[in-house]
Amino acid sequence: MHSLRSRLLALWVMLVLSGSATAYLLFESFQQSAQARVARSEERAARACRDISDRFRPVVSTWSGSPIDEPRKSELASIVQAALASANGVEGGIWRDGVGSLAYAFPTYEGTGPKTDVPAAESATITEVNRQALLTGKPAAISQGGRSQVLLVEACPLPASPPGLTAWTMTRVFTSEGPGYGQLLAGLMLIALTIFGSAIWLARLLYAWSRKIALVETALEAADQGAADLPNLPPTGERELDRLVDALNATGERLSLERRRAAAAERLAAVGRFSAGLAHEIRNPIAAMRLKAENALASADASRKDGALKTILGQIDRLDGLLRDLLEMTQSRPPDVKAIDLGAFLQAVVHMHRDLAASKNIRLELGTCGPSSPLPRFDSFQMQRAMDNLILNAIQNSPDGGAITVDAYRDGEKLVLRVSDNGPGVGDEIREKLFEPFVTGRPDGTGLGLALVREIARNHGGGARLVSTAQGACFEIELPWRSS
Numbered sequence: 001m002h003s004l005r006s007r008l009l010a011l012w013v014m015l016v017l018s019g020s021a022t023a024y025l026l027f028e029s030f031q032q033s034a035q036a037r038v039a040r041s042e043e044r045a046a047r048a049c050r051d052i053s054d055r056f057r058p059v060v061s062t063w064s065g066s067p068i069d070e071p072r073k074s075e076l077a078s079i080v081q082a083a084l085a086s087a088n089g090v091e092g093g094i095w096r097d098g099v100g101s102l103a104y105a106f107p108t109y110e111g112t113g114p115k116t117d118v119p120a121a122e123s124a125t126i127t128e129v130n131r132q133a134l135l136t137g138k139p140a141a142i143s144q145g146g147r148s149q150v151l152l153v154e155a156c157p158l159p160a161s162p163p164g165l166t167a168w169t170m171t172r173v174f175t176s177e178g179p180g181y182g183q184l185l186a187g188l189m190l191i192a193l194t195i196f197g198s199a200i201w202l203a204r205l206l207y208a209w210s211r212k213i214a215l216v217e218t219a220l221e222a223a224d225q226g227a228a229d230l231p232n233l234p235p236t237g238e239r240e241l242d243r244l245v246d247a248l249n250a251t252g253e254r255l256s257l258e259r260r261r262a263a264a265a266e267r268l269a270a271v272g273r274f275s276a277g278l279a280h281e282i283r284n285p286i287a288a289m290r291l292k293a294e295n296a297l298a299s300a301d302a303s304r305k306d307g308a309l310k311t312i313l314g315q316i317d318r319l320d321g322l323l324r325d326l327l328e329m330t331q332s333r334p335p336d337v338k339a340i341d342l343g344a345f346l347q348a349v350v351h352m353h354r355d356l357a358a359s360k361n362i363r364l365e366l367g368t369c370g371p372s373s374p375l376p377r378f379d380s381f382q383m384q385r386a387m388d389n390l391i392l393n394a395i396q397n398s399p400d401g402g403a404i405t406v407d408a409y410r411d412g413e414k415l416v417l418r419v420s421d422n423g424p425g426v427g428d429e430i431r432e433k434l435f436e437p438f439v440t441g442r443p444d445g446t447g448l449g450l451a452l453v454r455e456i457a458r459n460h461g462g463g464a465r466l467v468s469t470a471q472g473a474c475f476e477i478e479l480p481w482r483s484s
Contacts, residue, residue: 012202019195023188034175038143038150041089045154045169046139048090051083052167053156056094060159068102068162076103084108084169092169093118094158095130102165122151122170129155130166149174212236216245230255285315335379335459337482342376342408343369346417349387350406353395362398364391367407376415377482378460383417386456386464389449390419390475397423397473414462415481420474426466434466453477 056079063072076094080103084090091106106115118126125142132140133155144151150173158165219233230252233245289312296308350366357364370376387406394404398421407418426434435454453475454464462479 008202008206012199015198016195019191023191034173037175038152038173041150041171041173042141042143042152042154044087045090045092045152045171046141046156048084048087048092048169049139049154049156049167051087052080052092052094052169053158055079055083056158056165056167060162063162068096073102077105079103080105080167081107087169087171090169090171091115091119092167095126095155095166095168096162097131097134097164097166099164100127119170122153125151125153126155126168126170129153130168133157133166133168134164209238209241212238212241216241282319285319289315335382335456337377337379337460339375339377340380341372343372345380345384346387346406346408349384349391352388353391356392357395357404360395360398361400362395363401363403364395365403365405367405368409370408370410370415376410376479378415378479382456382459383477386453386477387417387419389453390477393449393475394419394421394423394473397421399423410481411478413481415479417477417479418467418474420467420469420472422472425469425471425473431466435464450475 056076059075059079068076080093084092084105085107088108090108091104093104094102096102101118104116104118109115125144129140129142132142134157137157139154139156141155142151142153144153151170152173153168153170155166155168158167215236216233219231230248232249232252235242235245292308292311296305299305346366346369350364354364391404391406398404402422404419404421407416407420409416409418435450437448437451450464457464457477457479460479462477464475464477467474467476
């Protein structure tokens with residue numbers, strides 16, 4: 001299962017990747033455009049150099065070896081001027097080995113006046129490219145790249161009379177200027193704004209949703225842990241999230257209504273089972289007393305009347321115990337919780353039943369007593385009544401020579417009291433409803449002992465259960481751990 005946060009993060013990663021790919025394509029496109037401009041400028045400079053050479057040939061044929069004086073230098077300057085007139089952005093001239101520049105022109109110069117001097121900053125490069133052309137007898141070129149421009153210098157040898165002459169041209173290609181560069185910057189800026197804007201928007205969205213979901217979680221956690229109903233959640237202000245909150249509130253109302261209906265039905269069913277069991281438990285002693293009384297009245301034997309009276313008194317005691325247990329269940333008081341020394345409490349409980357267990361040849365042992373510190377808190381009177389019922393139940397169901405163990409231990413935030421025996425165990429036919437009133441596996445049992453144990457455990461906020469074991473029966477009382 002993927003969370004909303006991970007999905008939005010994946011969306012942002014996709015935006016970053018797509019933006020990076022687009023930026024890369026824009027940059028590559030600009031680079032290819034710049035390279036194309038450089039190639040076109042190289043071709044333009046080379047063509048201009050050839051134009052100078054072509055215009056120089058008919059002129060040099062009329063010189064007949066005469067020295068190059070000032071008039072002829074002017075003539076050479078006119079040749080260069082005419083050759084470069086249509087070469088936009090190209091400057092050039094005629095160079096002679098050992099002498100330097102003989103003629104120079106830059107007819108398309110966009111300054112305030114004509115430019116007549118060879119650029120001093122590039123003079124070394126111009127000298128180098130002309131020497132290369134003279135040495136090889138072929139056109140030569142030098143390309144120098146800078147941060148914002150590329151310098152292109154071309155040279156081509158001129159006819160050998162007079163010797164040592166070359167023509168050269170030079171142009172600059174501005175790679176970081178012009179419409180293409182502006183479009184690149186605009187595209188990169190737009191991509192950056194899109195990515196960072198989406199990142200900020202997604203971050204705010206994640207924060208807002210996380211905070212509002214945390215408020216819903218806090219509202220749920222702040223509800224009473226023991227309450228069966230869901231709390232009524234406040235709206236968050238997010239339309240989609242409020243739909244979920246409304247659905248939770250509606251579900252909570254339906255659950256509360258159904259729980260009350262189920263509780264009412266369960267109470268009615270419990271009252272029915274309780275009434276039927278109580279009528280059965282009362283009818284048997286009354287029937288026995290009636291029979292004994294009728295037999296005693298019909299007999300003249302005084303000893304028989306005395307026996308009938310003793311039997312009737314025994315049945316009255318049984319009814320009195322039954323009613324006492326019923327009052328304990330139906331008029332349960334809140335537990336008086338106090339700090340209890342768990343070891344001393346269990347020793348006292350075990351000691352109270354040790355003689356009865358020994359009279360039936362049953363070994364009653366005290367096992368682990370749980371932590372000695374901190375002390376747990378519970379109602380010792382009610383819990384002793386619950387432990388008495390469990391131990392008496394174990395004694396009544398243990399065989400001759402059997403063993404009963406009483407333990408206590410802490411399980412996380414729970415205190416567990418356990419009574420286990422090695423008797424025949426609990427039959428499957430009553431296992432599911434063992435803690436209900438009047439459910440018993442013994443003919444002489446009332447079926448209220450375990451029901452009373454469960455009621456005491458519930459009063460403490462816990463519960464009682466039968467634990468499955470390989471042999472015998474094991475009952476546990478589980479209480480919330482309340483440290484002293």
